[in-house]
Amino acid sequence: MPLIVQKYGGSSVADAERIINVAKRIGAVQKSGAAVVVVVSAMGDTTDELIELAHTISHEPHAREMDLLLSTGELVSSTLLTMALRELGHEAISLSGPQAGIRTDTSFGRARISRIEPARVRRELDAGRIVVVAGFQGITAEDDITTLGRGGSDTTAVAIAAALQADRCEIYTDVEGIYTADPRIVSGARKIDEVGYEEMLELASLGAKMHPRSIELGGVYRVPIYVASSFSDTPGTLIHAVGNGPADAFAAGLPTAAKPEPEHITAISPSAEFQTGNQMEDRIKVTGIAYNANVAKITVQSVPDRPGLAAALFEPLAEASISVDTIVQNTGGDKSTDISFTVSRTDLPAAVRLVEGMAQQLGAAGVVSSAGLAAVSIVGSGMQNTPGYASRMFRLLANGGVNIDMITTSEIRISCIIDESQGRDAVRLLHEGFQLDRS
Amino acid sequence: MPLIVQKYGGSSVADAERIINVAKRIGAVQKSGAAVVVVVSAMGDTTDELIELAHTISHEPHAREMDLLLSTGELVSSTLLTMALRELGHEAISLSGPQAGIRTDTSFGRARISRIEPARVRRELDAGRIVVVAGFQGITAEDDITTLGRGGSDTTAVAIAAALQADRCEIYTDVEGIYTADPRIVSGARKIDEVGYEEMLELASLGAKMHPRSIELGGVYRVPIYVASSFSDTPGTLIHAVGNGPADAFAAGLPTAAKPEPEHITAISPSAEFQTGNQMEDRIKVTGIAYNANVAKITVQSVPDRPGLAAALFEPLAEASISVDTIVQNTGGDKSTDISFTVSRTDLPAAVRLVEGMAQQLGAAGVVSSAGLAAVSIVGSGMQNTPGYASRMFRLLANGGVNIDMITTSEIRISCIIDESQGRDAVRLLHEGFQLDRS
Secondary structure, three states: OOEEEEEEOHHHHOOHHHHHHHHHHHHHHHHOOOEEEEEEOOOOOHHHHHHHHHHHHOOOOOHHHHHHHHHHHHHHHHHHHHHHHHHOOOOEEEEOOOOOOEEEOOOOOOOOEEEEOOHHHHHHHHOOOEEEEEOOEEEOOOOOEEEOOOOHHHHHHHHHHHHOOOOEEEEEEOOOOOEOOOOOOOOOOOEOOEEOHHHHHHHHHOOOOOOHHHHHHHHHHOOOEEEEEOOOOOOOEEEOOOOOOHHHHHHOOOOOOOOOOHHHHHOOOOOHHHHOOOOHHHHOOOOEEEEEEEEEEEEEEEEEOOOOHHHHHHHHHHHOOOOEEEEEEEEOOOOEEEEEEEEEHHHHHHHHHHHHHHHHHHOOOEEEEEEEEEEEEEEOOOOOOOHHHHHHHHHHHHHOOOOEEEEEEEOOEEEEEEEHHHHHHHHHHHHHHOOOOOO | OOEEEEEEOHHHHOOHHHHHHHHHHHHHHHHOOOEEEEEEOOOOOHHHHHHHHHHHHOOOOOHHHHHHHHHHHHHHHHHHHHHHHHHOOOOEEEEOOOOOOEEEOOOOOOOOEEEEOOHHHHHHHHOOOEEEEEOOEEEOOOOOEEEOOOOHHHHHHHHHHHHOOOOEEEEEEOOOOOEOOOOOOOOOOOEOOEEOHHHHHHHHHOOOOOOHHHHHHHHHHOOOEEEEEOOOOOOOEEEOOOOOOHHHHHHOOOOOOOOOOHHHHHOOOOOHHHHOOOOHHHHOOOOEEEEEEEEEEEEEEEEEOOOOHHHHHHHHHHHOOOOEEEEEEEEOOOOEEEEEEEEEHHHHHHHHHHHHHHHHHHOOOEEEEEEEEEEEEEEOOOOOOOHHHHHHHHHHHHHOOOOEEEEEEEOOEEEEEEEHHHHHHHHHHHHHHOOOOOO
8 A cells, every 4th residue: 555645834724624625635645545644734824923922922932942832833733634534534643743753852943853753653554544743843852842943844744754665755835846936936937847856955945945954854765755736736846866867857757958059058168077978968957946035145354364264253153053055265365365155134143243253353354244135046957067057147147237246056056146136037037048938 | 948839720821911920920939939830721712712623624523633632722821931931030941741741541621630740840840940831631641642621720730739749739810719609699709718628629519610620639639729819919718628627717717607597506406426526606607609500400200110210310321421410309109200300501402312212211201301590509518417507598598589499418518409590699698698798
């Protein structure tokens, strides 16, 4: 019997009517002959409302208390969904995170799953029940309740699918899958049928709906993840181990970018690796355009260059759990250097405070920061070591009058930090320029 | 260091402002040098709202799911109260029922505490923390969440106080204590300073605010229970092991009823016990008038009398968890009998259904029922074996034109079932007639 893990997000269970609809979908899957585990988020805006309530009482609510408070949101939705399933005549049981054996570390508010003890889930499945698990929560070795932070319920679902060796993990949300760009920005954005974990990771971390940690987990345990809408039966996007080579991608019917204009291609000196194996045009592939408007930049000016400089600067940020993204260091001729880096806009005030203290110790001339930035990226597993994509991207942006502030690249991604006011235009320019609107 | 267990009801923590006020009260107790465990109910109408939500989804919500759902109400209030305590600078931690070691049987919706494992609570107290426990909930041996049903949070508080051998258990609510009658009915009702467990049990089970099970538990483990308002500093009522003799009661400043009229006293043939020990007038004592408007009566007419009749009739009701109160059986001369008994009004339809089936089997002539009844009772530990109180009660009601339908007595209580339309008048008549308005 196939085993399916399904996850429904907060908007899919926002009210009684939607919960009943979701129950019908789940029932149909079980009737089709599969064993089903369902992971569910809190109803609608419950989590935000609880956070707000906590802030009416405490300026800085204690993290452990906050987690126990927030864990109630998923208990409510999971029990209600189970009642709806039973009302439809299905055998079902809800399990809290602890009951489902979700063991975590003690990092309240952003706990990481240490292991899953799926004995109870298995027992309930063996008894023929649909098992509804409260997402986003776990329990420490000391019996304290934790929440998993951003993307927590997706992570719960993928982790349970991995622990149970489920056939696949289905993430149901209010969008119909993963797109070549944000459809709210690019009207011609197309849904991607399937995508590899690594590409999805770049798309996810740069603004798409799924949190990268669940994709990472899926990649490590090779859990096929299907992302689709809970409001329709339109096919969604399958994230799975597509071969690194584009031949696989073609075989699987993946969309590919049109061949780049010759002038850009000829400007490139392809690496040796690039020439071997498959045909060049097969490798040409931009899967999607990612966009993140929540970017701020800090520059430490004219800091005397010496070993350990970057470590001294970034260690305090890491300790404060502030994620640093793009880092650029320009060393001039005069033994001093400018270091610029980006953080999320919400982290900017805290980051500036920490960096200013450190900059003074390091003898820097000053610290400047700006908040109104965005990151626009092209993502595609066929791009590695292929400078043509970078220059083509820069040309498209230049032709559109978009000024590039910082650049960063990974194996399968090229990102530009630009002014936020030009961000949406940049996404459209790139989507059109890489011909992602054509199937 | 004295150890105090405090319990705050739903109205005491109904919103952020009230939660902060309660936190201030708790903080003051700790500052006075006591160790404090706090048990808290769900905020305001949370529990009712969750029940309503469940009923929008399921006609008959599954009991296990309902309990997991309802348990969230107390998790929310306990974490918020803990945040408020921390905001005021107190070390505090919230514990769910399971974390506090509240072990129960598996009767979902009305679980009974099987034992308390207070290790975690003790550890947190030893660390100097105020421990805030989510009331009303526990966990079974199979790791399922249960709720304790009516009076659940009071029961949690008294049980924890017993397990920790606390100096006392304080129940804070929206009334200022236990009264000689319902102050909404009798304007001259006076607050009782202290009362024994048994008397309180009768007052509680007949309409006062506390659920009898917590009083019972307090009596068994000799936990002094102090009932007072969370909204004022007015002294409340202490429920504890007052000596059976009224000398103790007098020493403690207990209110006593005025000496009954001589004609009633002389009508009595006091038992031997009655004459020994203390002076007669010291024993004279009606503590309060209890009132319960939620009474319905069922009569099984002309049922052939034979051994086992009552058992056959009442066993099905017990199996359906329907509580039967007053039972009256009148055997006529003709080998057949009428059996009348009362149930709560909400249980009436189910009870009639069960009784009708059984009455037919037993060869009864018919079953009649009426819903609009009330029970009015005089309660006092000095009344045992003292018929004078009964006759005085009947006379007072008769003089007031109140017709008595059924009568039942216990060691410390005499109850009359009357028409509900005369109920409030009857309470006032008795309160005045036994001179409870005079201190």
